[in-house]
Amino acid sequence: MHRSAAPGLLIALAVLAIGIAIALTVGRYPVAVSDLFDVLWSRLAGRTSTAAPAVENVVLLVRGPRVLAAVLVGAALAVAGSAFQGLFRNPLVSPDILGASSGAALGAVIGIYFSLGVIGIESLAFAGGLAAVAGVYAIGAFLSSRDPMLVLVLTGVVIGALLGAAIGLVKYLADPYNQLPAMTFWLLGSLASTTAADLLPLTLPIGLGTGVLVALRWRMDAMSLPEEEARALGIATGVLRIAIVIAATLVTSASVAAAGIIGWVGLVVPHLARTLVGPDFPRLLPTAALLGGGFLLFIDTLARTMAPIEVPLGILTAVIGTPFFIWLLAGMQRNWS
Amino acid sequence: MPLDRRALVAGLSTSLVAPHMGLAQPARVRNVTDAAGRAVPVPARVERIFPAGPPAAIALYTVAPDLLLGWARATTATEREFLLPDVGSRPEVGRITGRGNTANLEVVLALKPDLILDIGTVNPTFVSLADRVQQQTGVPYALLDGRFDGIAGSYRLIGELVGRRDAAEERARYVENTVKTITSRIADIAPGERPRVYYARGPRGLETGLGGSINVETIELLARNVADETRGGLGTVSIEQVLRWNPDVIITIDREFAANVSADRTWAPIAAVQSKRVHLSPQLPFGWVDFPPSVNRLIGMWWLAKIFYPERFPEDMRTLTREFYGVFYHVSIDDRQIERILAGA
Numbered sequence: 001m002h003r004s005a006a007p008g009l010l011i012a013l014a015v016l017a018i019g020i021a022i023a024l025t026v027g028r029y030p031v032a033v034s035d036l037f038d039v040l041w042s043r044l045a046g047r048t049s050t051a052a053p054a055v056e057n058v059v060l061l062v063r064g065p066r067v068l069a070a071v072l073v074g075a076a077l078a079v080a081g082s083a084f085q086g087l088f089r090n091p092l093v094s095p096d097i098l099g100a101s102s103g104a105a106l107g108a109v110i111g112i113y114f115s116l117g118v119i120g121i122e123s124l125a126f127a128g129g130l131a132a133v134a135g136v137y138a139i140g141a142f143l144s145s146r147d148p149m150l151v152l153v154l155t156g157v158v159i160g161a162l163l164g165a166a167i168g169l170v171k172y173l174a175d176p177y178n179q180l181p182a183m184t185f186w187l188l189g190s191l192a193s194t195t196a197a198d199l200l201p202l203t204l205p206i207g208l209g210t211g212v213l214v215a216l217r218w219r220m221d222a223m224s225l226p227e228e229e230a231r232a233l234g235i236a237t238g239v240l241r242i243a244i245v246i247a248a249t250l251v252t253s254a255s256v257a258a259a260g261i262i263g264w265v266g267l268v269v270p271h272l273a274r275t276l277v278g279p280d281f282p283r284l285l286p287t288a289a290l291l292g293g294g295f296l297l298f299i300d301t302l303a304r305t306m307a308p309i310e311v312p313l314g315i316l317t318a319v320i321g322t323p324f325f326i327w328l329l330a331g332m333q334r335n336w337s
Numbered sequence: 338m339p340l341d342r343r344a345l346v347a348g349l350s351t352s353l354v355a356p357h358m359g360l361a362q363p364a365r366v367r368n369v370t371d372a373a374g375r376a377v378p379v380p381a382r383v384e385r386i387f388p389a390g391p392p393a394a395i396a397l398y399t400v401a402p403d404l405l406l407g408w409a410r411a412t413t414a415t416e417r418e419f420l421l422p423d424v425g426s427r428p429e430v431g432r433i434t435g436r437g438n439t440a441n442l443e444v445v446l447a448l449k450p451d452l453i454l455d456i457g458t459v460n461p462t463f464v465s466l467a468d469r470v471q472q473q474t475g476v477p478y479a480l481l482d483g484r485f486d487g488i489a490g491s492y493r494l495i496g497e498l499v500g501r502r503d504a505a506e507e508r509a510r511y512v513e514n515t516v517k518t519i520t521s522r523i524a525d526i527a528p529g530e531r532p533r534v535y536y537a538r539g540p541r542g543l544e545t546g547l548g549g550s551i552n553v554e555t556i557e558l559l560a561r562n563v564a565d566e567t568r569g570g571l572g573t574v575s576i577e578q579v580l581r582w583n584p585d586v587i588i589t590i591d592r593e594f595a596a597n598v599s600a601d602r603t604w605a606p607i608a609a610v611q612s613k614r615v616h617l618s619p620q621l622p623f624g625w626v627d628f629p630p631s632v633n634r635l636i637g638m639w640w641l642a643k644i645f646y647p648e649r650f651p652e653d654m655r656t657l658t659r660e661f662y663g664v665f666y667h668v669s670i671d672d673r674q675i676e677r678i679l680a681g682a
Contacts, residue, residue: 028578054580054606061603062576117593118540175410176432177391177628178590181571182539192575193541195603308564309547309572 008276012290070300071293073255078292080248081266095252095266102163103132104256129253188312189260209251220281264321389455391629416622485554535584542594617681
């Protein structure tokens with residue numbers, strides 16, 4: 001299927017731009033649009049804003065970082081989802097297929113169990129995600145078979161279930177008054193505690209992983225060919241597979257460490273991007289990233305404005321994502337293959 | 338011949354349950370009505386009590402420590418410093434109620450308790466749990482009210498159940514007098530004039546107790562909880578929401594949050610941070626504000642009152658602390674220990 005990617009990309013870009021404009025103007029703390037522009041413009045021009053310090057604080061230190069984090073995490077999950085779906089040639093694969101989310105969740109609940117600080121919890125989550133995928137990959141490689149991808153997916157599912165059991169054990173042992181609620185909140189996903197200091201540890205792994213995927217974009221399409229054909233084209237599928245897995249895992253672990261478990265984005269957004277620009281990976285990747293960023297930003301804006309208390313992202317993405325996914329399934333078979 | 342499974346199960350359960358059913362009905366049994374209105378058949382001598390969870394263990398410890406079989410979770414070395422040595426070191430026995438059982442009913446039976454004491458929520462879920470455990474184990478199970486304003490009543494019921502009415506009455510009076518002394522001194526302050534308080538949990542201080550939640554009972558008795566427009570239990574809020582509430586005072590149980598909030602630029606504009614009214618709750622041996630929700634929150638009432646209305650509560654916190662720990666925890670503590678407690682160690 002050949003068609004221009006430009007309209008699809010433009011739609012995705014427009015969704016993101018509108019999303020950012022809305023997200024910056026609304027919130028629980030009232031900020032006038034004129035103040036918002038003044039703060040942002042003063043920042044760019046390098047002079048002090050005439051807006052109240054509290055307003056400047058909200059825009060630059062609270063809302064701004066959170067909007068950026070939502071875009072980054074959404075884009076990361078969509079990129080990782082697109083990569084894994086392409087790699088496994090399976091539309092039902094999401095970024096946690098190799099255990100990245102479960103591993104990160106286990107790291108986080110262990111961090112909460114030992115009453116670590118925020119940095120400790122997030123580092124453990126990030127390390128847990130990487131370790132889980134490394135373990136799955138090592139076991140999958142050890143169980144050499146004629147269908148390595150199937151073995152890898154199955155190993156991921158089984159290890160994911162084991163990690164789920166370990167999470168259950170830590171929750172069961174946790175102090176029910178203090179630690180258990182913290183674990184529950186973390187596992188439901190939230191960007192409520194995002195600060196400017198979180199952006200760097202989020203950007204580095206996501207940038208690195210996405211960079212690798214962008215560099216490999218032309219070879220990704222070869223992964224959708226049968227293995228023998230890819231080899232015939234001179235593509236080392238084994239090396240390529242490891243590179244893609246590492247890149248997508250970096251991206252997933254960083255976003256889960258920062259925002260907790262947010263389902264659906266990595267599963268649904270790649271499909272949406274495919275309906276816009278088709279399945280070719282070089283087009284799919286940027287479109288999915290833009291749409292994912294826009295989608296999660298929209299969800300997070302709802303999460304922080306609907307009520308005085310935060311609505312967990314994992315709940316909102318599922319409530320909005322499920323009907324959306326069903327609607328997609330009803331009308332999009334044509335875009336596969 | 339295939340086994341008839343139903344007959345087998347019936348036979349097994351009869352033979353397992355029957356001996357305990359027999360035990361539960363010795364000659365001198367009296368019925369005590371618990372907070373759920375259940376008639377609990379209590380033996381004449383109650384010497385071994387299994388606490389269903391931490392609130393029951395603490396309440397029982399304060400009035401009859403010798404009867405306590407163990408703790409829902411083993412106490413830590415720092416907690417034991419403020420408890421009777423031989424009671425503080427009693428084993429971990431798990432919990433029956435609350436969020437999931439950790440106690441094995443066979444372990445409960447092996448400890449041969451005369452009574453299972455549960456202090457917490459009185460609702461159909463926990464009433465049916467109490468009935469079921471009592472039926473299964475043959476051990477009488479008393480369910481008491483765990484809300485803060487139910488503490489005095491729960492003490493009197495404990496006295497009734499374990500046959501120590503005088504000691505229990507003394508504690509109940511102490512609780513009632515303390516609450517009355519504190520609340521009457523601020524009775525003339527209209528709700529609108531009371532300080533607006535944000536209760537912060539979690540390392541970033543963004544978990545809070547919503548209106549009516551058990552976590553903020555004592556705070557809401559004395560001041561206004563900024564999060565009370567939404568009713569419920571615990572919830573997460575955004576920093577924007579806290580900025581908008583702009584609380585006068587912040588009470589927290591999280592050390593990391595308490596240590597970092599003054600240097601955090603996002604929290605800087607909040608009135609409580611600017612006026613340095615962010616307070617870390619003492620938590621040894623049990624928390625003063627939030628959990629476990631038991632009588633340990635009583636000393637926290639004084640602490641909160643002094644924070645909210647310093648001019649109306651000139652009492653020395655050290656004297657009050659020493660007295661409370663003497664009466665309720667049966668320990669005498671020195672000034673250095675008190676300083677550590679008050680510093681939130």
